[in-house]
Amino acid sequence: MVRRLAGLFDLCILDSFPSAHRSHPSIVGFPQVLPACAGRSVEREVRRLDEIITVAKAPHVIVLGGSKVGDRLESVKMLIRTGRADHVLLTGVIGNVFMRAQGRIKSPLGIKHEDEAVAKAHALIGEYPDVFSTPVDVAVDHAGRRVEMDVRELDRDDKILDLGPKTVRHYSRLIAGAGTVFISGPAGLFENEQFSFGTKSLLEGVASSIATTIVSGGHLTSALKRYGLIDKIDHVSTAGGALVLYLTGQRLPMMEALEDAARRH
């Protein structure tokens, strides 16, 4: 397919950094048969990340939330193993998975591949007991209304949709004391104003921190815009998984394809 389509074009420009970790034909195939270069957005990401990696200081604080649980479980393992995560502050759906692994949430969360995710979270906590922090208080939805409570007060049917104020204060202190902060995935159902407190407060904490700050992914990028904080972050990346792999020093298929093409053409 790549060979058939390639005849229609003179040049291939790769400009999707979020897909740089995928070995898809559209990423690694065309540079084999056409002259290829990086587009402006890939160039900006790579330049900025290389600068950040050189100066990155400990402690490395990672704030993980959102709903892509499987991807982030893999990412966090790699960040810890490569020394890029000293504290991992858990929020969002992945935070609920860790609380379930700790036995602090008693009933199923109703997410895809839940048992596998909970088992992985359990293994990570066992392997790195001092790295992870989970919420002490949360906000749940009671008939469309935000109700805050201690995690110990949760009922079986409660649906956790945000962090509570004690957790936000604790996480904000750790963010303020960080050398590098990486935040990926919202802390709650922030699209609903009632459950945006955690996401907004943590992004405000990141924006005012003197640490080197990286915000990752589409949802947090739009939240930063909504709260007028985007100019206060050192690097805002559209990528999630690709960004983590790059930060952990892995070679990405897109970069390899571009380097090969540069040698060939």
Ligand SMILES: Nc1ncnc2c1ncn2[C@@H]1O[C@H](COP(=O)(O)OP(=O)(O)O)[C@@H](O)[C@H]1O
């Ligand atoms: N506790 C929660 N319950 C339900 N949805 C949540 C919760 N926390 C975060 N979310 C949702 O996760 C989604 C974003 O997750 P994800 O796609 O992983 O982020 P990103 O696009 O930044 O990588 C948002 O729609 C948000 O509402």
Ligand SMILES: O=C(OP(=O)(O)O)[C@H](O)COP(=O)(O)O
């Ligand atoms: O993985 C991606 O983004 P993400 O790491 O932010 O979830 C890319 O948009 C690629 O998407 P894909 O998982 O469909 O290959």
